[in-house]
Amino acid sequence: MTDSEYMDLAEALLKAVERGCDRINDESDADLDNQRVGGMVTLTFSNRSQIIINLQKPLHEVWMAARAGGFHYRWDGAQWMDTKGHGEFFDHLSRCASEQAGQPLSFSS
Structure with a gap:
């Protein structure tokens, strides 16, 4: 994968996360705040816990830090998959968001 291909795919992922936050806030009382700075999106929940998603350009990965731990994802040609077998991004x-929010939340590409 070229750097340009990675950036297109990774940018689409970050935009999907932002859209997901907007949809969740419109459809529920989750009160999920999201802030984006460059290649990083921070989700802040009403209990002040956070999930941080950031791009790792040199590795062509996307990293996520949540209460459950830190996770690395690589594009497998169809979707972003965890490098240690924790599934699709x-x-x-x-x-992770459902656990931290204390209610079911759903994100999708």
């Missing part, structure tokens, strides 16, 4: 983000 959006499914995993949904599980």
Whole structure:
């Protein structure tokens, strides 16, 4: 994968996370705040816990830090998959966000 291809795919992921936050706030009382600075999105929950998603350009990875731990994702040609077998990015983000919010939250590409 070229750097340009990585950036297109990674940028689409970050935009999907931002759209997901907007949709969740419109459809629920989750009160999920998201802030983006460059290649990093920080999700802040009403209990002040956070999930941080950031791009790792040199490695062509996306990293996520949540209460459950730190996770690395690589594009497998179809989706962003955890490098240690924790599954697909959006499914995993949904599980971590639901846990931190104390209610079911769903993110998708």
